[in-house]
Amino acid sequence: MSVHIEAYHRIKDQLEQSNVTLVAVSKTKPLEDIQTLYALGQRNFGENYVQELVDKHTALPSDIQWHFIGHLQSNKVKYIAPFVHLIHGVDSEKLLAEINKQAHKHNRQIPCLLQVHIASEQTKFGFDTQSLQEFITSERRSQYKNVVIQGLMGMASFTENTALIEKEFSTLKSIYDQTASIINNTHFNTLSMGMSGDYTIAIEKGSTLVRIGSLLFGARN
Numbered sequence: 131m132s133v134h135i136e137a138y139h140r141i142k143d144q145l146e147q148s149n150v151t152l153v154a155v156s157k158t159k160p161l162e163d164i165q166t167l168y169a170l171g172q173r174n175f176g177e178n179y180v181q182e183l184v185d186k187h188t189a190l191p192s193d194i195q196w197h198f199i200g201h202l203q204s205n206k207v208k209y210i211a212p213f214v215h216l217i218h219g220v221d222s223e224k225l226l227a228e229i230n231k232q233a234h235k236h237n238r239q240i241p242c243l244l245q246v247h248i249a250s251e252q253t254k255f256g257f258d259t260q261s262l263q264e265f266i267t268s269e270r271r272s273q274y275k276n277v278v279i280q281g282l283m284g285m286a287s288f289t290e291n292t293a294l295i296e297k298e299f300s301t302l303k304s305i306y307d308q309t310a311s312i313i314n315n316t317h318f319n320t321l322s323m324g325m326s327g328d329y330t331i332a333i334e335k336g337s338t339l340v341r342i343g344s345l346l347f348g349a350r351n
């Protein structure tokens with residue numbers, strides 16, 4: 131029994147009060163752990179690795195909503211295109227174009243979040259503010275008819291410095307509000323920010339969806 135059921139209920143209660151969606155991040159964790167939360171009513175799960183996501187999708191109930199939250203390579207989009215519920219880490223137009231192409235093949239629209247680089251670390255992927263702005267305001271955006279730009283996603287710096295995290299999440303929230311006013315579409319309604327270590331701050335700063343792994347499933351190896 132490695133699933134933290136009490137933490138799950140506590141977090142659910144906390145999120146319900148602010149109308150925030152919980153994505154349970156189950157990467158590297160066994161099917162049984164997912165089934166444990168599934169039995170408690172959890173339906174949104176997040177994975178980082180394409181092959182692992184495909185295997186879990188095949189093995190588990192079909193009403194699970196699978197979120198791809200990792201860095202997605204263009205040549206792997208085809209494997210998740212038939213079923214993925216939301217792709218969080220869209221960090222380039224090239225990737226968006228490939229998602230659009232694969233979604234078209236499957237005769238569907240795939241909801242996507244554009245990832246914005248807000249952290250001070252260089253290793254985190256994402257659009258910078260300027261390239262995001264350029265893309266959002268461009269005519270090109272309308273040619274991607276098989277993707278739905280549903281919002282933004284970002285990761286704060288991995289740090290104990292609460293003030294820095296607050297600042298980064300506030301920045302993302304204001305980019306989100308600005309982008310929402312440009313896109314001006316009811317589908318644009320999701321701000322994915324907050325993980326085990328910083329989700330409380332993220333909610334204060336206006337997150338609508340948190341991605342929580344280790345608090346629910348324990349530390350990963």
Ligand SMILES: *Cc1c(COP(=O)(O)O)cnc(C)c1O
Pocket residue numbers: 155157178199200285324325326327341342343344345
């Ligand atoms: C692994 C991961 C999470 C969950 O991290 P925890 O700290 O275990 O909650 C959230 N978002 C992304 C993008 C991740 O890769």
